[in-house]
Amino acid sequence: MELTILLFLLGGLFLGWSLGANDAANVFGTAVGTRMVNFRTAAIICSIFVILGAVISGAGTTETLGKLGAINALPGAFACCVAAGFSVYLMTKSGLPVSTTQAIVGAIIGWNIFTGSSIDFGVLTTIFATWIICPILAGLISIGIYIGLKKFIAASKIHLLRLDAYTRAALLLAGAFGAYSLGANNIANVMGVFVNISPFTDINVLNFFIITSVQQLFLIGGLAIAVGVFTYSKKVMFTVGNDLLKLSPLSAFVIVLSHSIVLFLFASQGISSFLTSLNLPAIPLVPVSSSQAIVGGVIGIGFLKGGKEVKWSVAGKISIGWVVLPIITMIIAMFILYILTYMFNLNVVF
Amino acid sequence: MFGLKTSKISLFSDTKKLEKDIDEFVNILSEVGLAFKSIVRTYLTHSKNGNFDEMVEKVTEMESKADTITKEIEHALYEETLIPDARSDVLRLLEHLDELIGMYQGNCYHFSIQKPDFPEEFHEDLIGLTETVVSCVESLCLTVRSFFRDTKSVRDNAHKVTYFEKESDIKFSSLARRIFNSDLNLDQKMHLRYFVEKIDRICDQAEDIADELIIYSIKRSV
Numbered sequence: 028m029e030l031t032i033l034l035f036l037l038g039g040l041f042l043g044w045s046l047g048a049n050d051a052a053n054v055f056g057t058a059v060g061t062r063m064v065n066f067r068t069a070a071i072i073c074s075i076f077v078i079l080g081a082v083i084s085g086a087g088t089t090e091t092l093g094k095l096g097a098i099n100a101l102p103g104a105f106a107c108c109v110a111a112g113f114s115v116y117l118m119t120k121s122g123l124p125v126s127t128t129q130a131i132v133g134a135i136i137g138w139n140i141f142t143g144s145s146i147d148f149g150v151l152t153t154i155f156a157t158w159i160i161c162p163i164l165a166g167l168i169s170i171g172i173y174i175g176l177k178k179f180i181a182a183s184k185i186h187l188l189r190l191d192a193y194t195r196a197a198l199l200l201a202g203a204f205g206a207y208s209l210g211a212n213n214i215a216n217v218m219g220v221f222v223n224i225s226p227f228t229d230i231n232v233l234n235f236f237i238i239t240s241v242q243q244l245f246l247i248g249g250l251a252i253a254v255g256v257f258t259y260s261k262k263v264m265f266t267v268g269n270d271l272l273k274l275s276p277l278s279a280f281v282i283v284l285s286h287s288i289v290l291f292l293f294a295s296q297g298i299s300s301f302l303t304s305l306n307l308p309a310i311p312l313v314p315v316s317s318s319q320a321i322v323g324g325v326i327g328i329g330f331l332k333g334g335k336e337v338k339w340s341v342a343g344k345i346s347i348g349w350v351v352l353p354i355i356t357m358i359i360a361m362f363i364l365y366i367l368t369y370m371f372n373l374n375v376v377f
Numbered sequence: 378m379f380g381l382k383t384s385k386i387s388l389f390s391d392t393k394k395l396e397k398d399i400d401e402f403v404n405i406l407s408e409v410g411l412a413f414k415s416i417v418r419t420y421l422t423h424s425k426n427g428n429f430d431e432m433v434e435k436v437t438e439m440e441s442k443a444d445t446i447t448k449e450i451e452h453a454l455y456e457e458t459l460i461p462d463a464r465s466d467v468l469r470l471l472e473h474l475d476e477l478i479g480m481y482q483g484n485c486y487h488f489s490i491q492k493p494d495f496p497e498e499f500h501e502d503l504i505g506l507t508e509t510v511v512s513c514v515e516s517l518c519l520t521v522r523s524f525f526r527d528t529k530s531v532r533d534n535a536h537k538v539t540y541f542e543k544e545s546d547i548k549f550s551s552l553a554r555r556i557f558n559s560d561l562n563l564d565q566k567m568h569l570r571y572f573v574e575k576i577d578r579i580c581d582q583a584e585d586i587a588d589e590l591i592i593y594s595i596k597r598s599v
Contacts (some may be wrong), residue, residue, distance in 0.1 A: 062461040146400045184527045187467075187597075188399070275462050324420040 032226045035101040038108035040251040043217040046127040047255020050213060051077060052263035053124055053321040054205040057279035058198040059264040066261050072199060073206040074253030080210025081249035082242050102140070102367045104196060107134035110360035113214070114352055119259065122266045123348045126316030131160070131216040133353030137360030138241035142376040154313050158349070161289055161315040161325025169285035169324040170331050176281060194276045201280055205317075206289035211250055215314045218248035220337035221352035226309065233241075240367035272329045272337050282324035289320045319349065395453055398446050399525065402471065405443045406478055410511040412436050413481045417507045417576075420488050421500045433485045440482040447471050459550045466593045473586045474521065477514065480579050484572075493572050494565065501554065503573065505546040510579050513541030517583045524590050532592040538587035542580040549577040 055069035111130035118125040133152055180190065202313045227240035238246075274282070292298060293315045302310060322345055330335035367373045416432045423429070450471060454464050487493075495503060516537035523530035556569050 063456055065458075179528060181527075186396050187460060187463060187525045188392045188395050193390055 032101060035105040036226070036247075037107035038112070038222055039218055039248060042112035042127065042131070043251025044114070044240050044255035044259070045119065046111040046217055047074075047077070047252035047261055048259035049115055049119045049125060049229070049255075050127050050317045051206065051209060051252055051256045051262035053317040054209055054283065055202045056124070056264040056266070056321065057274055057282050057325075059261075060200055060266075061276050061279045063195050063198050063276045064202070066264065068083045069202065069264070070256050070260070073202050073256050076203045077252045078205035078246065078249030079150060079212035079258070080207035080212075081214035081218075081245040081252070082210075083212035084207075085214035086241065100374050101221075101224055102371075102373040103138055103364065104224065105201075106363040106367055106375060107131065107220050107360050108140055108217070110134045110137065110356050110363055114356040114359055118348055119263060123345060124263060124266065124318040124322065125345075125348050125352050126318045127213060127216045128316045128320065129349060129353045130312045130356040131219070131314075133356035134360040135220070136353070137357035138364060138375070139269065140357070140366045141361045144376065157293060157313045157315050158319060158364060161293070162319040164292075165285050165289045165320040165323035166327030166330070167328040168288055169281050172285055173278065173281045173328055173331060174177060181278075191276065194280050195330065198276070198280045198283060201283040201287055205283050205290065208290035208294055209288050209317050210252070212314050213291045214245050214248050214252075217251065218244045219314075228280040246343045246359065250297075251328070272325050274325070274328070278328045282321060282328060285324045285327070286317060286320040289323075290315060290317060316349070318345070343362050389405075391453060392459070395450060395459070398450050398453075399471075400522075402443055402450070402474070403518050403521050404448045405439050406474055406521075407515060409436055409439050409443075409478050409481045410514045411430050412439070414507055414511045414599055415483060416485055416488065417549070418504055421495060421503065422451055430489065433489050436482050436485050440478050443478050444477055463593070463597060466589075466596065470521070470524075470586065470589065470593070473533070473582070477517075477579065477582050477586070480575075480582060484575055484579070485573065487575065491568070491572075493568055495569060496559070496561070497554065498559075502548065502552040502555065506545060506552060506556075506573065507577055509541055509545045509548055510576055511581070513545060513580045513583050516541055518589055520587050520590050524594055525542075527598050528594040531590055535587035535591050538583055542584040545577055545580040549573055 051073055055064060055073055058064040059066050059069050106129075111127060111134045114133075115125055115127050115130050132151075136146060136151070138144070185193070221244055222241055224246050225240040227243040229240055230238045230243070232238060272278075292310055293313050295310075295312075298310060304307065322342065326337060326342060362377050368375055383559050412432060412435060416429065416436070426435060451468055454468065455458065460467060516534055520531055520534035520538060523534050552573050553570055556566050556573070559566070562570070
């Protein structure tokens, strides 16, 4: 691999690290924040399943991002990733759970504007619509699961301590599922822009199975996310788990599960094809925001409890972050593209 | 991975042991109450009988066992960071239940050391008061068990605790009045009143714990 290609890929890896530090923190944030799962265990499980999700099921959402802006030059992809990674890093530093999805979409729009490429407004509208639907859906799912679980627990008369042990195990399972879904859904943000220009070639493993160039790309992206989880996600985990609403371990589990279901729904090619085969409208395979899903889930539980305990000022701050982030990232991306084009004479588009 | 699996297995076995410990602790509270009832009856009927001292010694052993179990539960809850949201409530509950066992034991010791002279005319009333107090604590034991398994029943069981506490107050007032209306010397009246009051206080403590349990169960159900 050429050194320049490696250098440009570093932009994607930086974004992967940001995703690990912020978005992945959402998956186990409620579990770690409520001290039901310790950080080390959360980080190990999260890393393993993010990588698996990325490599095994990451292709679906990548196509959608590709449609939004088919970035076809490495310097362009680099600029988008660095812009998104930098803006997510800034938000992470201020403790705001933002979304890498929103950042990368903002960066791609910036690339489209800078290069004069046409923007597919149909795809853009679909993405924006899912950003609104995602937290609402997560909130509704969490309300449904919470009510069902409460009734089940009341009827089954489980001992408090046994319930605690089951909740811990369930949090780990839901977290693993969430991490897998996050890897599948969000790897497109990290490595999607490099798919059309992947520097790797397919590897045939003992004539048994083939690791495609895209899977190799997703694997290193997944590893970058894992590094982000281990090195920088602890603070965000505690923010997510405590700031918005004081959560009980059971609520923490319900929120992680509903978040995971939403992410999985928007990443599963299988479910989408199944719905199409039944002549039902297919779920758009869009990289949604894990932050939005988690916050939607938390607010859903908050509503169920009367809404008084939700810190609406924090919710408002987070929402403003969601609106501001894509715009800031778009501006940063255009600025980096400008520097690469006019100061380093690099082609950001072919 | 194997480390995680082992820790999961350990978590479930620890949980079972803790459940057993808590059940055993509540059993001790219940048994100490029953033993106290027998002790008062034995004291009043055969105060010179050696059996009384053996029974008091047995209560002391049970109290000491309850202390050990409380410490084990406390360590396990902290070390394994179990029930983070209800831990402080459970620990406070165990502490207060332990105090209740201590009150039973204290009463036994006072009978053993001070040997109050209850005239026969007060025996039935004192036994009646003791039985009400023990019934009150029995209801508290049910409330405690329901707090761990069935929060919806906490209020119902706590209501029984309140009922017996009121009964106990009535019996205490009646007995105290009878003591002070009697022809005994004032020093003996004061001495007997001290014992009657100490027994009645067990019910007050039980009612306070039942009230706490209602709050804890509301916290858990929210």
